[in-house]
Amino acid sequence: MRGGDAGAMRSIRLVARREFTERVSSRAYQLSTLITILLVGGLLIIPSLFDNSTHYTVGVVGDPPEGLAAGIEAGSSDPETTVTIQHVTDADALRTAVEEGEVDIGMIDGITVVIGPETYAELNGLVMAAAGSQALLETAARLDIDQQTLTDLLSSGPNVEEIEPDDDEFARSVLAFIGTLVLFVSIVTYGQWVLQGVVEEKTSRVVEVVLGAVMPRHLLAGKVLGIGALGLVQVLVIAVTGFVAARMVDGIDIPQITIATVATVVCWFVLGFAFYASGYAVAGSLVSNSEDAQNASFPLTMVLMIGYFVASSAFGGDNPVLRVLSIIPPFSPLVMPLRQVSGNAAGWEVALSVALMTAATAAMLRIGGRVYAGGLLRSGGRSKAREAFRGAEI
């Protein structure tokens, strides 16, 4: 059948536009987009609304060492730590206050430390150090040790090296996890839309009228493009929401969403969706009602779930299974972006993975397009993919 490329493009565009405009105005789509925005924004913003900075209360009897509060604040792992010094009348009152948790720790005359059952180890250490220094100063004064000797004595000690945890790596892992989740949910959701759309066209019989004017492969392409565009819009909405929310709260625990991450997710969405959505369309073309559609599409959903669970279970890590699946279609669209965003994938691995997935998608469109054409005009029960492929008339 000749039709001309221009005619083909026009048909595909018309079909895609119908799929997009008819669905974008549907309540289901608007609601799911709104929920997604609230969910993503909420997840990022809500934790920062709670004041989770550290606050210590130190009960003292007599004079505390000079600069006690400032020392604790400086020594705490949380830079926003605040300290209150609370004066207590006598030692017994102090002990009671510590026991009942009115104060976090107690100090008598700058030397004796009263530790309660719930005293934090960090606070304990800092107050003990302060008390130790105070005791040292008093002993030095008694022994008549001059200031210089004391300073020398105090400065001797072990050299300590501390390895800071890589905050960046953790943040990247979180981001990769979220990216994979977004990909999985979008591909499944919009793949199901394609499936339902195909079944609806078949059961309402409108497909015969449409196929009078459009080649089946162009109908398939337009459908996948139109619904894919809806999915893409939602992925971008999620990205923008995340982007804005993360910058609004500007906390250290929140991964900063980068353009590179968004680009990775978007590219894999396009590749993965083209493949899976075509698969869902083929499954839909082989059945005559929605119940059968779920069964027919189950293997496809299963493959998607395997990819997703393999990817999400290896949080931040890298292992041989992950490396292999990140290259093999059709698992790669879920596994490779995880490794890319986590920073674990080599350039050649990405290139190979993209090339293989592109080839798989092209094959799917070709073979799937034919099965789709063969299945569309059959009715009653479930057709076999092989029969539909052989019986394809158009």
Add this chain to the structure above:
Amino acid sequence: MLRLDHLSKRYGDVVALADCSFEVARGALLGFLGPNGAGKTTAMRAVFGLVKPDRGEVTWDGRPVHMATRHRSGYMPEQRGLYPRMKIARQLAYFGQLHGMSRPDAEASAERWLETLGLSNRKDAKLEQLSHGNQQRVQLATALVHDPELLVLDEPFSGLDPLGVRDMADILAERAAAGNAVVFSSHQLDLVEDLCESVVVINGGAIVLSGPVARLRAASPHRYLEVEHTGPTEPWYETLPDVEVVERQPDRVVLMVDRDADPEAMLHAARQAGTMQSFAFTPPSLSQVFVEAVDR
């Protein structure tokens, strides 16, 4: 001119089309007749490329039908169907565009058709909100919205009430009068006889009769004799040669006789039997021609 040229199609052991050929000229309104399973739907689908014949081809003005031709054709499949949840004006405009119209043209044409069919106040209604009859009207408009040169309708009259039948018949006649080639299948043979100048009859995938209705009726080897008397009669016709009784009531009889039978002799015999109320010697109706052709 649409031409189905020696189409053959098998599905396994089932022969759907067996060297099926016929033509529909511009300006013609052709009735496409045949019992269920004779191959009507397969032949119509073949025009739109929905069935690929094993042999033969479909041509329009002498050239094989391709997508551009299909865009100038309107199709109403036997299994009706449109998008249930799409607004009808948008739906019509969409099908107009799918058939190559620009968006403004398609929207204007959709508007006009809804006006013609008396649905302009429902243009923002979804298809599923319309009554069955109105859904049928929208289905017809879908086949017509792009002003096709060729109209192929599979059972357009099935499921219509008498008013719907009249409207449909008017529209088909108008389209043919405007110079379009129109072919439709139907089981309502009396209607076809009124509406169409020519018919083709398909049976077992092969065309068994084709031509102008008057000629087909005249060409039948049989004639029908219907005689009514004012009162009950004896079986007066038994003395006539080669007579088959089709229907018999005490005062009325319908006989099938040979085309060359002598009406004078039969009139004479009928007169002998009593006072006649009516005497009709006619070629078979289209229905009778149809039954003779396919019931062998």
